[in-house]
Structures are given as C-alpha cells and as structure tokens.
Amino acid sequence: MTKAVSTNPCAHCGLPAPRRADDAPAFCCVGCQAVYHAIHEGGLQNFYEFRGLGARGEAPRGVERAAESFAYLDDPAFLESQSEAMPDGTRRVQLHLEGVHCAGCVWLTEKMPTVLDGVRDARLSLARARLEVSWDPERVTLSQAARWLARFGYMPHPLSAERLNGAGQAERALLKRVGVSWAISGNIMIMAVAGYGGLNMLSDPGLAGLMRGASLLLATISMAYGGGVFFRRAWASLRAPRVSGDEASARVSRWTHLSMDVPIALGLGVGWLHSAYATLTGVGDVWFDSLAVLIAALLTARWLQMRGQRFAAEATERLLSLLPSTARRINPDGRIEEILAATLKPGDRVEVRAGDVVPADGIVESGASTLHRAIVTGESRPEPIGPGERIEAGVTNLGAILAVRVEAAGDDTHVGRLMRWVEDGERRRAPVVQLADTLGGIFVLVVLAAAAITGGVWALIAPQAAIAHVVALLVISCPCALGMATPLALTVAVGRAARQGIFIKHDDVLQSLSRATHILFDKTGTLTEGRMTVAECIGDSNAAFDAAALELHSTHPIGRALVAWAHKNAPVWPPEQPAESVEEHLGAGITGQIPNPDAHREVAVGRLDWLAGRGEGEQALAYWRQVEAQFARAGGSPVFVAINGRIACALSMGDRIRPDTLALLQQLRQNGLHIGVLSGDHPELVAQCAASLDVDTALTRGGVSPEDKRDFIMTLRAHRPDAVIIMVGDGVNDAIAMQQADVGIAVFDGAQAALVAADIFVTREGLAPIGLLFDGTNHVMRTIHRNLAGSAVYNALGISAAALGFVTPLVAAVAMPFSSLFVIASSLMQRSFEPTEPGERN
C-alpha cells in the first residue's frame, strides 16, 4: 500500500512526509501543516526546541475539530458553575487538554498570556494534562483562549473542579500530618538513641530527664496532631460498629467489626500514658520513639492509599470531560448556536450532525438518518430514523443532519434519570468485610486477652514488674505491620494497574474480584467490537471492492465498514478509477458507475429485495436468496453487489466478536468462573453469540432492559447467596446492573453512566486488560496474605516474648522497624500488573 516515494521528516511531527522539490518544509498531513503555520504566525518557533523533552503518555493526535467555536464556554451559567471568580475581577478555570505530551507543550500553552491580551496566567500540570487559566473577562473571552489552544491541537475540555478540589484539600491536610509526624519521630529517635546508648535516670538524671521531657513534649504534639485521626476513628467504630447488610451482620459478630483503629488507638493511648507517667515520676521505661514512628508510618500508608484513589478519580473526571456536553441549538432566526446541553429546554430545536451524540430526548422534525443505539439499548445494528420518530439522548447519529425538537433535556432524559439513579443510589450490594479488618478485630481480642493474662500472672510472680510487662506487650504487639499490610499492597497494585490503563476506583473491590464466582458480560461493545464489519464475502471479491469504491462517497455505517475492509484487503486501494454519478437510495442502497474504457461497470449495492426490484440478478436469484437466509441465520446483515445487472457477490455485515474475547473467556473458565451474557440486543443474536463463545445459556439473556439486567443479578443472588457477581459493560444500559453487581467494570470507550457506576474502568481497547486484572488481583491477594502472615508471625513472637518479660525498649526498637520493613519490601516486590508486552508501553 505504501509507495516507495523519497521522504523527508515532517517539519512539525517528524513522521515521514513526501519530499518537496523546493526547500519548503514538508508535512505528513494537513493537520501538521496547520499547526506548523499557527506556531510560526504566532512567533512561537521555540516550541521546536523543547518538543520531545520529558515526553510522557501518548503522542498527540491530529487536529480534528479545530473549527469548533467553544461558544458554550462563554455561557454565564457555565462560567458561574465551573469557574472561580478572583478578588481582582479575573476568573479562573481548569481545563483538561488533549494531547499535551512534553516540555514543548508546557512552553507553548504557558505562552498564552503573552499572545492573548487579557489572559493573565496559564499553568500546565503535565502529568494530569490540566491547564489552569486565569483571565480578565473584560478583555478576553474563555472561548478565544480555547480556540487559541485548539489551533495547536490541544483540545480543551472544562473539568468540573468541585469534586476534585475536595479530594485535593483532604490529601494536602493528610500530607501535612505525615510530614510533621515524621519530623517529630526523627527527632525523638535521635534522643532515644542516647537512651539505648546507656543514658538513664541513674547515670545522669539531669540529662536523661531533659531528653525524656523533650520527647514527651514532641510525642504529645504528634499524638494530638497526627494520632488524632486514629482516636477519632476508633471512637466512631466503638460507638457505632459499621452497620452492614442484614445477612452479613448476622454472620459476623459485632466484635470482629471493630476497625483497625481500635488496637492502634489503644496501643498509642496506653503507651503514651505509661511513658508520660514514667517521665514525670522518673521511674520506668519510655516508648515515645515507637509511638511516633508508628503514627508516622500509619499515616503514610493512609496517605498513599488516598493518593491512589485520587488518581483514579481524576482519570474518571478526565474521561467524563471528553464526552460531549454541548448542543447546537437552532434559534428562531435560523442561526445555529453552540450551547451547553444542560441548558436546553423542552421546545428548543437542535441540530445533530453526522457523528454527533444526540444531546436530549426529542422528536425528529426533519432529516432522515441511521442511529447507533448500542450504548443506550445494546442494539448492535444501526437503525433508520425519520421525521416524527422519537430519538433519545446518548445515541449516535451516523448518517445525515437531523433537526430535533427537544422534549426532555438534562436530568429529565432517560439517560439522565439513569445517571441520577447511579449517582445517588446507595450501593445496594452485599458489604465486603475486609480480611484485614476481620483479622484486626480478632487481633484486638487476642492482644487484650494476652495482656490480661500477662498482667494477672506477673502480678502474682513480681507485682512491681507487671505493669511494665503489660505495656511492653501492648507496644510491641503494635499493629504497625498489620495495619500497613493491606493498604500498602493495594496501593502499589492500584498504581501499577493505572499505568496499564486499568483504573480502580475503590480498592476494596479487589478482594471481591479474587472471590468472584459469576461474571456477566454485556454483548455489544464489550464482547463484540460494537461496530459494523465485513464478516464474510461470498462471490467475486473484485465486485465487493467496486462496491467499496462507491461507498467512499457514503457515511452509512455499512459503507464505512466496507471501505475499511477494502482498505485492508484490496490489492489496489484507493481505487484507480474513482466512482462516478454515485447516488444514495435511502434505506435501500447505493448506485454508481466505475468508468473504465476496458470494462465499464454499473454498480448497485444494497438489499437483495431492492436489487431484485430493480430487475437485477434474476438468473441466480434463488441461489442468492439461500445465501441471504444463511447470513441472517448467522446473525449478519446481508448486502449484495450487482455489476452490470448481475449479482456478483454477497457480503455479510455484522458486529464482530473482539479478537481477545475467546482467550479471556478461556482464562476465566480456568479460574472457575461462571460466565453469562446480558444484552439488550435481539435475543437471537445474543443466543448465537453465546453459542459461538460456548457460554452457559442459563446465564444468558437477550433483549433485556437495563432494569431487567439488574433484576437478573438480584435473582441470581437470591438463588446463590454466596455468589460474588461481576458485571462488565460499556453502556448506559449496563450502569444500574454494574451497580447492583459486587464489582462493575466498564470497558474502553464506555458511556458516562457506565463510567460513573463502574468500580473499575479500562482505558485500553479490547478485553485483554480484564484478563490482566484477574491475574493482578490474584497476585495482590497473595501479597496481602504474605504480609498478614509475616506480621502475624512477628506479633506472635513479640507477644510471647513480652509475656515472658524479655522485651526491653531496645528489643522493641529493633523489632518494630523490622516488621514494617518486611511489609514494605513485600508490597513493593509483588508481581501484580507487570507489563506483559514491554514493547507496548512507552
């Protein structure tokens, strides 16, 4: 396909470009040329100096939609809700930029204030692809700034900042506690070294008293500032043990529901009281160093976990910002205005271009087109639509421009109602009792019992040592390693998964994943590719390539599938002779001619009935009827090609199963999962798909509504109370089922509702990441078990030694960091979510 033409690097992106005769810069595509000239006109050539430095993420895509007006960014309602007014009269907004990539992008975007009068400041956060712009609304509009960015290919998308800022504030507050706690524990440890070195109240009461007094002061600050978190949460867990679902609380007693914060708070409190008493009276050992390090280590684990979750939340927000939220309203004077979809009102008229997503529920007033409804209904085949018919928000217009009269917009649309249900609905699922929490509850009981026995026994043997030994036991049995075992392992795994394009919003679902018994898939767009492709070609394939030459002029999904297929399979593509006098017959087919002096061809492509009605292909009609029936039985849409009045070839068009589906199902079956398919598509198509994938028919339903999917999961759970159900989908119609399931997974390119409802979403195309997710989960669970076992062994040894009276401050000081280091090393060395194909990543 590629011709051997001498090439030059493209002056903008460096890809091979056709060489030019003169010394003018060469370009690989129109997009690069446009950006190159935009950069030079603005006098911003220095961009090329920095381009590629510190590159990360994907290379930017072409400039596709630079012509957008961004008028909706100037809407007062938008500015009020999404941007922030500053005291000096400027406004500030956060934008997600597509295609920012390296130092060149940082330089170029932050140049905006020098070029656009009225823009005060632009700051890019490269890793998060987020640009913060502040501007003076008197002198420049936000849409001007957005157009300026879009000219360089950085498509801006407004981010709804509220949710993220909340998380950012909490994270900063925790980071402060972490930093202060470590600073204090460092200083206390230095002073404690003097104690381990032999300084004690007998040898030098003055100096030892000073060290202890200073340690007491610092440790008290650390307890109040850093440790306060644990005391508050422990108190909350004591007062109201987590109220969980009825069945679960019946199974698990109230005591094992005490959170990990209880033993932590208990250890801290007792340790501090004892050490403070020892300091003030000058008798006994102090444990301030252990306490301070414990607080700092636990806060660090908690901070890491919070950061991991923020990362996933930001990724969700980014994906949501990419979804179109604008509508093209047709004003009474016929002018078209781009506005926010949320501001549409019933009675408005909107224009929906080919390729656009319909912004509101309504009735088609004029125009005829085809719709792709898969994301809303699961229907895989494009459906025709004409004037007077209903159209729903969220479906994609494939064919031609439609004018739609809005009947319901925003929250009142069908999709909007589902979204609201998903966002507001409490999670109606069986609660997951975290393994570590259960162990933690048991741990408290064991430690308290051991402490009581130790105290009782030592009170009989040596009353003066009893208290010291009990305190030693409580401190050395500190749940430091136990407390960090789960969060650390999970955080490391969640971070690695994100680098593989798997975003885990709530890390507690990993435990459910590892115990999954049932996995239910949506069909269209999940198991299948969700778009038309050529499945089979019977007859003369050259005729099919001629048909594709005609379809180059069409936007119909079947036409596009045919062109894509010819592009891959035709010996010569694009065709030598372009098709002429091409005519589309709506809902029937397309006709045209290929002018060739040797073999002039009249081509007609379409349904068999329509071709027969035109008097074509009468000879072998019976045979082609058979082919048509055969294709329909296999679930495809038959398309026929007639050349010069004779039918030459038949094509079966269908929604192809993804290439990695079979491998994934194989892997899941080996893991012992029951697999099912729930789809809104025609029951026949679903049954065929399930049969070809060897899926259990008892777990397969076709033609089901979103509510039916949810009910199916509820019924399944009622029959099998111990079932752990996973729902994988991509559409609005899967959202409430995902929420009902124990774990909801949204695959690549999912709809808004699916992204919000999912616990896990995948930003890489295909189903392979789901296999990786299961593998990774198994590794994480193994790591968690290893960590818990390690810290259990440590605690068993520590408690035994303390009960026997062997533990001195020195032993505790050596043992405690050792157990924590073991947990940290084990978490970092886990083998979950390792890249399987190193070449794939950059």
Add this chain to the structure above:
Amino acid sequence: MIVIFFILPLALLLASLSVFGFLWATRKGQYDDLDTPPLRLLIDEEYVEKPDKNKNSQIN
C-alpha cells in the same frame, strides 16, 4: 555535657522552622505537581511576567 541543655532546644527550634517551611510549601500546593516544574527549568528564556503579585489566594 552541659552544652546539650542549650543545644537541644536550639536543635528543636531549627527543626520546627523546617517543619513550618514544609507546612507552608504544602499549603501553597508545592507538592501538587512534581512533574512539570522540572521541565519548566529547561526552558531558559524569560518567563511571562506575572501582572499582579498579590495573587496569594489558594490555587484551585
């Protein structure tokens, strides 16, 4: 050894200064983005003049 009675509070004072430095930096959002500023360093030309210096309200 008597000097320790003087040095220890001094050391703690110095430590508290750095802690306040850390708190200030965190509050100013210095730890929010650790990837972009190193790249800005590479851009050795005059940076855009901030029009107003009194923008000390929180970034966000």
